[in-house]
Amino acid sequence: MSVLHIAEVTKTFSGGTHAVNSFSLDVADGELVCLLGPSGSGKSTLLRMVGGFEQPxxxxxxxxxEDVTHLPPERRPTxxxxxSHALWTHxxxxxxxxxxxxxxxxxAGEIREKVEAVLELVGLAGYGDRMTNQLSGGQQQRVALARSLVLEPKILLLDEPFASLDQHLRERLREEVRDIQQxxxxxxxxxxxxxDEALSMADRxxxxxxxxxxxxxxxxxxxxDPKTPFVAGFIGTMxxxxxxxxxxxxxxxxxTFPLPIADGPATLAIRPEALDLTASDTPKATVHRVTDYGSHGLVDLDLADGTRLKSMVAHPDLFRTGQGVDLKPRAVAAYRNNQQIFRS
Amino acid sequence: MTSLTSTRARIDWSGIAFAVLLTLVIIGPLVVVATWAFTEVWRYPNIIPQKFGFRFWGQTLGRPDVWNALMLSLKLSTVVTLLSALICLPAAYAFARMKFPGRDILFFSFLAGHAFPKFGLLVAIAAIFLQLNLIGTFWGVVLIQLVGTLMFMIWIPVAAFQAVDRRMEEAARDVGASPLRVFWSITLPQAGPTIFAAVLLSFVGTFYETEGAWLIGAPGIRTMPVLMISYINNQMVIQYGAVLSVLLWVPSFIALMFARRVIGGGAFARGFGG
Known part of the structure; x- marks a missing residue:
């Protein structure tokens, strides 16, 4: 049973910028929680505070x-x-x-047993004698994971562990890591x-x-159901x-679109897969570009004032550049003052 | 196929020209000196000596002042290098890793000794040492040679410590190592080869240092290079100087061979920020 509890943590850097601002989070036993955000959102600072590398x-x-807020990293069960995997190259x-x-x-005997077991776990049995620079990027990251796992930490912290790997390897490794974690x-x-990493791996x-x-x-x-326009724009295409x-x-x-809310400015959010296109005598938008991905197509559209929209379509060959189309949203959400005020 | 044969056939003439030129300039004088060291009779206009032999080796090595100078030089280099390491390595770590007021000025002051014409600086220092009764003493020479090692022993280790990945150190903290343990088990081994190069350079550099040793050490302290200079200046027999200079190759040659085995080419370059 290992539970992580973060309460009202704030990190202010010299200069007064809030890297993390009164952040609270509870992670349940065995849960995998993903901190997702653009660079500068404070997610890495938060992780480093849990690891003990930064002081809140x-x-x-x-x-x-157990309160670990002021413990150094070597005395935390993390x-x-x-x-950068940070393996010791010597x-x-x-x-x-x-x-x-x-x-x-x-x-020594127990160490050998444990190391061999964890190497087996990450799929690197028999690699003990290799120097780290003789390993591929994926293998190095697996060793880094094993180095943490072998100590049986109560909380495992992963700081963008796949960022330096290519797409293919990244997908394979995140499945493996998820398997091991579970x-x-x-x-x-x-x-x-x-x-996509967050969506495919996380419990939350x-x-x-x-x-x-x-x-x-x-x-x-x-x-x-993104609750703010920021989340709507950050997760997936919107x-x-x-x-x-x-x-x-x-x-x-x-x-135009019927929206049963009070008068005023609003931001309408429509997923490309929820925006249907139909031929029309009174077109609302013009096709700018059609991209065929094989399994589906993506149509870039321009409203009369130049606003760019994207629509996912099953048959991209039905559309061509310059064509006028009507827009039929199937599901929308509306935001005002950074709050969701409507959802269909 | 054609591309393969063409690359094989192409000869890098400019590269060969450089290699030949360098060989002539570097190896040429060494060969002449080495030849003189084993020569007993060599009169104009002969291209090779008339008589080879070890007579002058026996004579040179039979002189007690040569042995005294050699022992003194080894002792001096060892003491200077150890002292330099003791002072400079912690300083280098502080420069590389810590922030403190006056850091940049201090860092620069360590190197300022090399910003002036060396001989002028030496004469000024000699004047001070004269009042302190350090002229002609072992420790006077140690002090002056310490100055000469500062550049190698500060600059290269600073670069070496800076080159150590902070994440590696953090990872060590993460698995349970104390800061001291991290330094000992991670930082030092990572920076080690480059620092070893600096120590080696400072040992060899001190061994061959001449101006300071001569100006401060004379007449009581005569190191190998100082002795060699006096032989070349005062003796009509060329062979004494030649034998000594061949002898003086030995430490640098051993050092270089050792350095190659232990370090490998990259560390020197890395030490200089390459």
């Missing part, structure tokens, strides 16, 4: 009820996997993994700016912006159209 300006961090794989166990004064049932905090995601939580929840829920509502009618350029 205020707030408390507890692990299983294990961190760095983006040691071979075995020594990299054994270093932490040796510090704990474990007998098999060991280890409580995990994962930082990434890649939304926390979307961060400017050091604060924008939205927290299950990946599918956050994707389907058409965000700013316009005016008058008498229950949203208007932007020639495009």
């Amino acid at each position: 300006t205020s707030g408390r961090i507890t692990i299983d009820g 294990g961190m996997v760095f983006q 040691m071979n794989v075995f020594k990299n993994l054994a270093f932490g166990l040796k510090l704990r004064r474990m007998p 098999r060991l049932g280890i409580t995990t905090l994962f930082v990434t700016h890649g939304q 995601i926390v979307v961060m912006a400017n050091g604060k939580t924008e939205q927290m929840g299950r990946p599918d829920v956050v994707y389907r 058409n965000l159209v700013e316009g005016e509502v008058t008498n229950g009618q949203f208007t932007r350029s020639d495009f």
Whole structure:
């Protein structure tokens, strides 16, 4: 049972900028929570505070009820996997993994057993004698993961661990890491700016912006029901159209849509897959470009005032550049003052 | 196929020209000196000596002042290098890793000794040492040679410490190592080869240092290079100087061979920020 509890943590850098601003989060036992946000959102600073590499300006961090806020990294029950993997290049794989166990004064025989078991776990059995620079990028990242896992930390911290790997490897490794994490049932905090990584791995995601939580929840829920325009624009592709509502009618350029909310400015959010196109005598938009991805197509559209929209279509060959089309949104959400005020 | 044969056939003439030129300039004088060291009779206009032999080796090595100078030089170089390491390595770590007021000015002051014409600086220092009764003493020479090692022993280790990935150190903290343990097990081994290069350079540099040793050390302290100069200046027999200079190759040659094995080419370049 390992529970991470972050309460009202604030980190202010010299100069007064709030890297993290009164942030709270509870991570349940065995849960994998993804901190997702653009660079500068404070997600890495937060992770480094949990690991002990940064000191919070205020707030408390507890692990299983024990206050670790002011403990140095070497006395915290956390294990961190760095983006640059940070393997010790002057040691071979075995020594990299054994270093932490040796510090704990474990007998040599036991160390050997543990290291071999964890190498087996990450799929690198028999690689103990290799020097780290003889390994591929993916193997190095696996060793870095093993180095943390071998110490059986209560909380596993992953700081954009796949950022330096190519797309193919990244997808394979995140499946592997997810498998291992679930098999060991280890409580995990994962930082990434890649939304597909967050959506595919996390039990829960926390979307961060400017050091604060924008939205927290299950990946599918956050994707389907973003509560702020920032989340709507950050997770997945989203058409965000700013316009005016008058008498229950949203208007932007020639495009209108019935919206039963009070009069005033509003931002309409439509997923490309929820925006259907039909041929029309009174076109609302012009096709700018059609891209055929094989399995589906993506149509770029321009409203009369130049606003660019995207629509996902099943048959891209039905559309060509310059063609006038009508827009039929199937599902929309509307935002005003950074709050969701309508959802269909 | 054609591209393969053409690359094989192409000869890098400019590269060969450079290699030949460098060989002539570097190896040429060495060969002449080495030849003189083993020569007993060599009269104009012969291209090779009339008589080879070890007579002058016996004579040179039979002189007690040569042995005294050699022992003195080794002792001096060792003491200077150790002292330099003791002072400079912690300083280099501080420069590389810590922020403190006056850091940049201090860093520059370590190197300022090399910003002036060396001989002028030495004469000024000699004047001060004269009042302190350090002229002609072992420790006077140690002090003056310490100044000469500062550049190698500060600059290269600073670059070496800066080149150590901070994440590696953090990862070590993460698995449970104390700051001191991190320095010992991660930072030092990572920076080690480059620092070793600096130590080696400063040992060899001190061993061959001449102006300071001569100006401060004379007449009581005579190191190998100082002795060699006096042989070349005062003796009509060329062979004494030649034998000594061949002898003086030995430490630098050993050092270089050792350095190649331990370090490998990259470390020197990395030390200079390459």
